[in-house]
Amino acid sequence: MRSILHCDLNGFFASVECLKRPELKNVPMAVCWDPKTRHGVILAKNELAKKYGIYTPETVYSAKKKCPHLVLVSPHHEEYRKYSKLVNQIYLKYTDRVEPFSIDESFLDITESLDLFGSAYHIAYQIKEEVKQTLGLTISVGVSFNKIFAKLGSDMKKPDAITVIDEKHYQEILYPLPIETMLFVGKATASTLRKMRIETIGDLARCDVHRLVKKIGKLGLELYEYANGRDDREVKLFTDKREAKSISRGITFQSDIQDSNILIEKMGVLVEDIAKNLRKQDYKASSVALILKFSDFSVISRQRKIFKTDSYHEILKVAIDLFHENYYAEKPVRKLTLGVGNLENKKDNIQLDLFELQSLKQKDEKQKKMAQAMHVMDQMNEKYGNYKITFGNIIKK
Ligand SMILES: [Mg+2]
Structure with a gap:
């Protein structure tokens, strides 16, 4: 049984701003892209702002309605990157298996550290206290036996909290x-x-x-x-450089465009090319990025994690969501860029090939795959027990 932690910095951007300007701690405040225009969305908020029901991502307009005296601050990404590194350095004292999931979240596999540092809860507690004392930031920690449950755990109680989801209680809790x-x-x-x-x-x-x-x-x-608690995905070593590969495509318009429908149509064209390239190179992507450059040369850039895919529709859907969440037609767009990242080679997971087999059309190919399918089928049956998977529904076209 593994011991996995998911550590999540609380209101990260807002907390870093409060470190730099402690007076912000005592007023409801939020970080947003462009405080002057009052457009755009809230990126992070402090605890006092949270009390007004302000959430992320919420439009600045609606946040101001809930709390007219909300103090707005623009982001300082250099600072956030610096603190993110410092926090991961603390995590690395407890294990070398530290895998950043985003700028403010990391997975830790502490299985091998238990003998050295004590129980998983104890390690989580030590890490949480060390982050607070050395950096002045709080984290919430999920403690479990796999990544997916650890992540659910860190969301359950915050700020400055630990949630343990063990084998005995996961059904009851989750x-x-x-x-x-x-x-x-x-x-x-x-x-x-x-x-x-x-x-x-x-x-x-x-x-x-x-x-x-x-x-x-x-x-x-x-x-x-x-x-069902079956998630074997390992926590990568911090030193494992993830493939930095990404694919992006952009268009600069001859005249600036403000019409959302046209912009979405153009997104379709870009995604088509991106998806085609993914498939050609046998890659799947697990993040989508949208970058909008406006007529005044300001830029917004947003990214979202997705379940690994090479599908045109899935990528476009996320791109459109990002667009709707971040574009309020207040400014004409000069350049539109879409990208996918965290590319992984397709053949990671043998059990998933089972479903790819259904779409195989060529006959001779089928023979070869049948042998493979038998093998996969055996694995599946062993795994699911009562869900008998028979040959018929695998090879069905
Ligand atoms: Mg966070």
Whole structure:
């Protein structure tokens, strides 16, 4: 059994701003892109602002309605990167398996550190206190036996808190939670799941996995596995340089464009080219980035993690979501850029090939794959036990 932590800095951008200007601690404050225009979205808020019901990402306009005296501060990304590095340096004192998930979140595998430092809870506590004392920042920590549950744990109590989700109690703690709380369940997936009467993580764990896969594809199998506590993804070594590969495409317009529909149409063209390139190189991406350069040369850049994909539709959907969340048609766009990152080679996960087999058309290819399928099938049957997977539904075209 592994011991995995997910450490999440609380209101990271806002907390760093408060370190630099302690007076901000005593007023409701939020970080946003352009405080002067009052457009755009809230990137982070402090605890006092949270009390007014302000959330991220919320428009500045609506946040100001809830709290007219909200103090707005513009972001200092250099500073955030600096603190992010410092926090990871602290994590690295406890294990070399530290994998940053974003600027303010990291996974830690402390399995090998237990003999040295004590129980998983104790290590989580030590790390949390050390971050607070040396940097003045608070974190919330999820402690569990895999990444997916550790991540759910760090979300349950914050700020400055630890949540343990162990083998004995995970069903009791997590199964009542709404399906949206799971990593990789976006709005669209959630609404599909809800239509299937899968409303909680518990419903997901107990659902008919074949029906789920039919409905939402491979992601369904993966989510089902996760909900049942089966997530073997390892925490990478901090020194493992992730493939920095990314693909991006951009268009500079001859005359600036302010019409959202036209911009979305152009996004379709860019994504088509990106997806084609992903497939050609046998890559899947797990993040999507949108960069908008405006007529006044200001730039906004947004990124979102996704479940690994090379699908045109999935990438475009996320790109459009990012666009809607961040563009308020207040400024004409001069250049539009879309990118995908965290590229991984496709053949990572043998069990997923099972579902790719269904689409194989060539006959001789089929023979070869059948042997493979038998092997995969055996693994699946062993894994699921009561879900007998037979040859018929694998090779079905
Ligand atoms: Mg955070």
